[in-house]
Amino acid sequence: MTRKYWRLVLLLTWSGLSASAQADPDVWLLVDTQKLNVEVKKGERTVAVLENIAIGRNGAGEKNHRGDDVTPLGNYRIGWINEKSAFRKFFGLTYPNVEHADSALKKGKIDEDTYHSIARAHDAGQIPPQNTDLGGQIGIHGLGSGSLSIHKSMNWTHGCIALTNDQIDELSRWIEKGTLVTVK
Secondary structure: OOHHHHHHHHHHHOOOOOHHHOOOOOEEEEEEOOOOEEEEEEOOEEEEEEEOOEOEOOOEEOOOOOOOOOEEOEEEEEEEEEEEEOOEEEEEEOOOOHHHHHHHHHOOOOOHHHHHHHHHHHHOOOOOOOOEOOEOOOEEEOOOOOOHHHHHHOOOEOOOEEOOHHHHHHHHOOOOOOOEEEEO
């Protein structure tokens, strides 16, 4: 199925964090973990590109457990915003999603209770549990007082998507709680 179809399904599924929760429901983010950039999209049109981002120390892919330093691929929403983060600003993603939970349940990484907790949260448009074996507290953030030279030279996060402080300030103009984020 096409990406456009999946975005429509996600938009319709997330009634709790619906378009009314955002300033502009057509705005969404595409995080490209190969090009290391974030595109701010309005529909299919790119309105801004933030380059030279950092991702998890172990790259991007399927996150297997808390502490694996992998940035998880998938479709998420901005579930919460922390304007006073040690990383300047933190836009929390609704990770783990139901697809992650389904895969983890089939592989025996989580139990059925954990799976149902994650699924119920998503069905209700709420933030899924952040303390499961799949990890949590994955988001998009700035550097805070962190080293710009390290940021420019390597992927350094524990699974988050990091931008410079100027970039996170610029990004905050575009997104709000409920904004769709696709990490590929």
